[in-house]
Amino acid sequence: MPSLAIDTRGVSLRFTSGPDAVTALEGVTVPFRHGELVAIMGASGSGKTSLLNVVAGLEVPDEGEVRVGEVDLASLDEDARADVRLHEIGLVFQDDNLLPVLTAQENVALPLRARGWSAAEAVGEADAWLARVGLDGMGARRPAEMSGGQRQRVGIARAVAGGRRILLADEPTGALDSATTRDVLGLLRELADDGVCVVVVSHDHVVRDYADRVWRMSDGVLIDSAAGKRGVARHAVQA
Numbered sequence: 001m002p003s004l005a006i007d008t009r010g011v012s013l014r015f016t017s018g019p020d021a022v023t024a025l026e027g028v029t030v031p032f033r034h035g036e037l038v039a040i041m042g043a044s045g046s047g048k049t050s051l052l053n054v055v056a057g058l059e060v061p062d063e064g065e066v067r068v069g070e071v072d073l074a075s076l077d078e079d080a081r082a083d084v085r086l087h088e089i090g091l092v093f094q095d096d097n098l099l100p101v102l103t104a105q106e107n108v109a110l111p112l113r114a115r116g117w118s119a120a121e122a123v124g125e126a127d128a129w130l131a132r133v134g135l136d137g138m139g140a141r142r143p144a145e146m147s148g149g150q151r152q153r154v155g156i157a158r159a160v161a162g163g164r165r166i167l168l169a170d171e172p173t174g175a176l177d178s179a180t181t182r183d184v185l186g187l188l189r190e191l192a193d194d195g196v197c198v199v200v201v202s203h204d205h206v207v208r209d210y211a212d213r214v215w216r217m218s219d220g221v222l223i224d225s226a227a228g229k230r231g232v233a234r235h236a237v238q239a
């Protein structure tokens with residue numbers, strides 16, 4: 001069994017605005033392992049982004065635990081949670097979130113510089129990751145000079161550069177056509193096969209083809225899970 005990267009247990013998250021309270025997550029328990037791509041599917045408003053946000057330490061649950069390795073994120077203050085993200089958790093969004101004034105290489109190198117890497121080390125690592133995601137020679141381009149799929153690849157390189165082994169992606173293919181969607185999901189699958197813990201929120205059913213496991217969310221609750229096609233294929237190999 002691959003090693004546990006993140007363990008969420010009994011996680012509930014509520015938002016209160018005025019007299020109204022919204023329960024975004026209710027008793028969510030789900031393990032995320034290195035070497036697996038887990039998909040979270042569900043209708044709009046079902047709590048998918050809320051789940052990624054608590055797993056990333058961007059929101060603190062009202063109840064339950066989110067363990068990254070040995071650490072419960074809820075026991076950390078905001079700065080310490082940001083530090084866990086900087087070192088261990090890469091985030092990818094529908095909108096690529098790249099800094100438009102920076103080149104692809106600079107975008108990937110920036111979090112490494114924030115971690116204290118030298119400029120030369122950070123640039124070397126950025127170039128290696130850009131090549132790994134299929135963007136060899138494109139490091140000098142700015143986001144506006146790249147296609148949507150290329151920009152997502154830069155974002156993925158930024159997420160995992162420097163040895164971050166947890167990648168959380170919220171609708172990463174929501175703005176892409178179907179061929180590019182498959183390219184990007186294929187890349188995320190390769191990273192999982194290399195040992196990264198990959199969690200993909202999506203409402204595109206094609207994600208099943210790349211996932212080890214697919215969880216369905218409804219009204220803040222994980223209602224069931226099924227093996228994705230890759231999960232089924234693996235069991236067939238193991239059997």
Ligand SMILES: Nc1ncnc2c1ncn2[C@@H]1O[C@H](COP(=O)(O)OP(=O)(O)O)[C@@H](O)[C@H]1O
Pocket residue numbers: 015016017022023024042043044045046047048049050051
């Ligand atoms: N900052 C917030 N304040 C109040 N309610 C929120 C906030 N963020 C999300 N919600 C509510 O929590 C529920 C889950 O939202 P979300 O996690 O964004 O779902 P999804 O990503 O599946 O569309 C929804 O009812 C949403 O309106």
Ligand SMILES: [Mg+2]
Pocket residue numbers: 048049050
């Ligand atoms: Mg969402």
